[in-house]
Amino acid sequence: MHDLLIKNTRPLGGHAADILIRDGRIAAIGPALVAENVPVEDAAGRIAIPGLVDTHTHLDKSLLGYPWYVNTVGPRLIDKIDNERKVKQDYGLNAHTQSMRHALQSVGYGTTLIRTHVDIDTDQGLIALEGVMETRRQLADIVEIEIVAFPQSGLIRRPGTAELLDQAMAMGADLVGGLDPCGMDRDPKAHLDTIFALAEKYGKGIDIHLHEGGELGAFSMELMFERIRALSMQGKVAVSHAFCLGHSDWNMTQALIDTCAELDVPILTTAPPSHVVPSLKRLRAAGVRFGAGIDGFRDTWGPYGNGDMLERAMLLGMKNNLRRDDELLMALDVCTTGGAIAMDRQQHALTVGGRGDVVIVEGETVAEAIVTHQPRTLVVTAGHVVARDGISLRERP
Secondary structure: OOOEEEEEEEEOOOOEEEEEEEEEHHHHHHHOOOOOOOOOEEEEEEEEEEEEEEEEEOOOOOOOOOOOOOOOOOHHHHHHHHHHHHHHHHHHOOHHHHHHHHHHHHHHOOOOEEEEEEEOOOOOEEHHHHHHHHHHHHOOOOEEEEEEEEEOOOOOOOOOHHHHHHHHHHHHOOOEEEEEOOOOOOOOOHHOOOEEEHHHHHHOOOEEEEOOHHHHHEEEEEEEHHHHOOOOOOEEEEEEOHHHHHHOOHHHHHHHHHHHHHOOOEEOOOOOOOOOOOOOOHHHOOOOOOOOHHHHHHHHOOOOOOOOOHHHHHHHHHOOOOOOOHHHHHHHOOOHHHEEEHHHOOOOOOOOOOOOEEEEOOOOOOHHHHOOOOOOEEEEOOEEEEEEEEEEEEEEE
């Protein structure tokens, strides 16, 4: 934890103020603050926002540092999953090196909190988890990393995966992951029973990838709701993607959204242009915790993305038809404080008492900062300067 005084900034585009961080927490926000023997950074009138939050990514998948990957993979989800597993083996991909590259690039863009899904499967075992855990250890003072043990290749369809997930949780993974209980494993009862049992065993939460759309996705969500009620796991189960919440049947989706609010089920989106997605305004109106993430980038799944959550806020705004400046502030909240709240980090905010994660951005207003997403002038994690001018101070391997 560090002390730092940031002078001449505009918190969230408001009036000029200084920000004093003591022991990694925001101690004061106001004009003309003075603190003896504290390092000083001059923001020169630029905007300050909270640290950016990536609630859904895959640190172990990135091909950063490799030559351009020529993608010729078929359209099905299983095609992409099987191809990725093969490429990892062919390349001899080192999950520690790749997760360091990915995480530090994200830090340069202002991300200070990450939830990453790490592949656990019967081909590679726990190697990816070991690599990402080492990255988490080495970058503990630079970025917070939360790990989901994720059965990317399927759970029931690949015997032995459940036992590996058990070992992953014993090793220190933070959450149990799941994936398309119907579409991938074609045995939703066994899939959900397995991951809920592991979560109950270790006293941990769950984060389930749900690509299933329409009524199939709704069916899977209802099965999750049943287990949340039965096991009193309100607030402990998040759903990533949740494409079914963007279905055109308003009554069906509103009932699901209302139940997410009732059972405190956070929804984590990547706002992909290629899919219908949950509505930011509808989730917000219902009181559902809502976060956003980059997903993978520069990997075998696709070429798009760069780790910039401010750019993701713009994409979230475009996908939700947010045009007014106050609406874009909602998009930024999903990618900062709101995303942290979806991850049960309640003090990740630009307020007195909040964690000292501050990003200095360019723009006359927050809306301009989002849509232009120029290089971040300064990135601060718990009072520690970790990046300048869009580049992490810790060199990437």
